[in-house]
Amino acid sequence: MTTSEDQVDVEAPSEPATMTFADLGLGDAVLKALRDVGYETPSAIQAATIPTLLAGRDVVGLAQTGTGKTAAFALPVLDRLDVSQKSPQALVLAPTRELALQVCEAFEKYASHLKGVHVLPVYGGQGYGVQLSALRRGVHIVVGTPGRIMDHLEKGTLDLSELKYLVLDEADEMLKMGFAEDVETILADTPDDKQVALFSATMPAAIRRISQQYLHDPAEITVKSKTTTSSTITQRYLMVSFPQKIDALTRILEVENFEAMIIFARTKSATEEVAEKLRARGYSATAINGDVAQVQRERTVNQLKSGKLDILVATDVAARGLDVERISHVVNFDIPTDTESYVHRIGRTGRAGRTGDAISFVTPRERGLVKAIERATRQELTQMQLPSVDEVNVTRLARFDDRITAALGDTDRVERFRDIVAHYVSHHDVPEVDVAAALAAVAQGDTPLLLEPEPEPERRERFERNDRGDRPERGARSDRQPRAGFANYRIAVGKRHRVEPRQIVGALANEGGLRRDDFGAIQIRPDFSLVELPADLPRGTLERLSDTRISGKLIELRLDTGAPGRRGPREERGSGRDDRGSRGPRQDRYGR
Numbered sequence: 001m002t003t004s005e006d007q008v009d010v011e012a013p014s015e016p017a018t019m020t021f022a023d024l025g026l027g028d029a030v031l032k033a034l035r036d037v038g039y040e041t042p043s044a045i046q047a048a049t050i051p052t053l054l055a056g057r058d059v060v061g062l063a064q065t066g067t068g069k070t071a072a073f074a075l076p077v078l079d080r081l082d083v084s085q086k087s088p089q090a091l092v093l094a095p096t097r098e099l100a101l102q103v104c105e106a107f108e109k110y111a112s113h114l115k116g117v118h119v120l121p122v123y124g125g126q127g128y129g130v131q132l133s134a135l136r137r138g139v140h141i142v143v144g145t146p147g148r149i150m151d152h153l154e155k156g157t158l159d160l161s162e163l164k165y166l167v168l169d170e171a172d173e174m175l176k177m178g179f180a181e182d183v184e185t186i187l188a189d190t191p192d193d194k195q196v197a198l199f200s201a202t203m204p205a206a207i208r209r210i211s212q213q214y215l216h217d218p219a220e221i222t223v224k225s226k227t228t229t230s231s232t233i234t235q236r237y238l239m240v241s242f243p244q245k246i247d248a249l250t251r252i253l254e255v256e257n258f259e260a261m262i263i264f265a266r267t268k269s270a271t272e273e274v275a276e277k278l279r280a281r282g283y284s285a286t287a288i289n290g291d292v293a294q295v296q297r298e299r300t301v302n303q304l305k306s307g308k309l310d311i312l313v314a315t316d317v318a319a320r321g322l323d324v325e326r327i328s329h330v331v332n333f334d335i336p337t338d339t340e341s342y343v344h345r346i347g348r349t350g351r352a353g354r355t356g357d358a359i360s361f362v363t364p365r366e367r368g369l370v371k372a373i374e375r376a377t378r379q380e381l382t383q384m385q386l387p388s389v390d391e392v393n394v395t396r397l398a399r400f401d402d403r404i405t406a407a408l409g410d411t412d413r414v415e416r417f418r419d420i421v422a423h424y425v426s427h428h429d430v431p432e433v434d435v436a437a438a439l440a441a442v443a444q445g446d447t448p449l450l451l452e453p454e455p456e457p458e459r460r461e462r463f464e465r466n467d468r469g470d471r472p473e474r475g476a477r478s479d480r481q482p483r484a485g486f487a488n489y490r491i492a493v494g495k496r497h498r499v500e501p502r503q504i505v506g507a508l509a510n511e512g513g514l515r516r517d518d519f520g521a522i523q524i525r526p527d528f529s530l531v532e533l534p535a536d537l538p539r540g541t542l543e544r545l546s547d548t549r550i551s552g553k554l555i556e557l558r559l560d561t562g563a564p565g566r567r568g569p570r571e572e573r574g575s576g577r578d579d580r581g582s583r584g585p586r587q588d589r590y591g592r
Helices: 028-036 044-054 069-079 097-110 128-137 146-155 171-176 180-188 205-214 242-255 268-280 294-306 339-346 364-377 389-408 411-428 432-444 501-512 539-546
Strands: 006-011 059-062 090-093 119-122 141-144 165-168 195-200 219-224 233-239 260-264 285-288 311-314 327-332 356-362 486-491 522-524 529-534
Touching: 028 069, 028 097, 044 059, 044 069, 044 195, 044 219, 059 069, 069 097, 069 165, 069 195, 090 146, 090 180, 097 119, 097 141, 097 501, 119 128, 119 146, 141 146, 146 180, 165 180, 171 180, 171 195, 171 205, 180 205, 195 205, 233 364, 242 268, 242 356, 242 389, 268 285, 268 311, 285 294, 327 339, 339 356, 339 364, 356 364, 389 411, 411 432, 501 522, 501 529, 501 539
Parallel strands: 006 219, 059 195, 059 219, 090 141, 090 165, 119 141, 165 195, 233 356, 260 311, 260 327, 285 311, 327 356
Antiparallel strands: 486 529, 522 529
């Protein structure tokens, strides 16, 4: 312990730094996972903290939520993890179950290329059984709330004797919630030679005392974020599921009066995919990312400036330093996970005193990011609604009117065609208005001018009933159809195995290298579960997932064809409970 600390003040740059995660000393497996999720450059807290933790120093990090601090401590821990050791090596304390689950998911995402890493969330409100069975099998990283961690320590079910890394996340919040005594007890009962990282938004006296008493020669890292956004930028967000993003983007492009636009996507492949789909819908769109040569990048930017190109789909790094006055709109197709990136992105519009619009797509799981952005920028984001069919059609008709008006201005051409139309009318006895409508149809081509009204959603009964009004058999499949591009996969674990959606997502994502966006609905049945996954899963991914275990049971993942499953345990025991249709009149217990 020491009373002096090295203090490092880090100010977030006005443009993302050219430093990469590879420059921080992380290993190949972790770097590969970061590439998979589209992280290209570290945030200020990550750039300052990761090398310090990799060097073995304790750290006190002062940073707001949304600055990327989870990766700042998770990446060094994973980089030095010893998978052969089955007892917990890292413990992360978080003030709430929501944050604990969020941190747990981050660890699983960053560990996607590390074989056999097990992460366990431990929090109140969850049954002890799941936690105890996982601890018995062996866990490398435990993420939990102080109260439940203390319960396990008192029961002797959590062994922290070989702990190497301890993280206090949002330490000031833990103290506000009354966990000060628990936190100090846990710190005192863990090995003296452990490495400790303490993160807090503020530095009250209690946090300062804990850092001086329980941390060894800590480096104090303070991030001073420039998280202000221009008042000339209108900031909105749209709640949308991942599969709906392209359609939502298309509607927004139709109704928004934009001059030029940058659409930010998280990964290189996503930029190419979005640009290709927009081109297929008739928009002038091009992607730029880290794979685009500098000469091509300069040519694309010049096209954007000159008006030959209207839409640029880019990653954060590719758009660095981009200053084009024509950009009236920024769309976050994938909302950034840290507020600094958000500020940098929307700063591409509203420059030089001009007004601008920023629209962010937010999936239901990303609601918390909106709150983090609002807290950091001290500005409220307005929720918008998906443009309706009527709004799109009004815009289309207005543009069609404009095209007619513009054509009427070319009097010479109109005069020549007037003679042709008059000749047709006189020879075919057709009203001129019908001829005009036919010519408009020819000009429009096969693409309908107006969108069709959206069909009314079908009302479904809670249970399908058969002719006798009975509920369906317990093993019957749901009538829920998977969304476009997805298929139902069957796994051999269900309610009687005490599985939860979180466990299914964590196991499949970890073993198959899947992202959160690769998962659709999960239906947990008594003896099996149905999981919506991409219909075109590669064979290698399917083979890896087939060997996955959840709650110790092999899941035997396979495409669900709708065929009846194996008989349930009751049928296998031959209980004699045949289908009611094959039995005679019902008898009471005395045979009457």
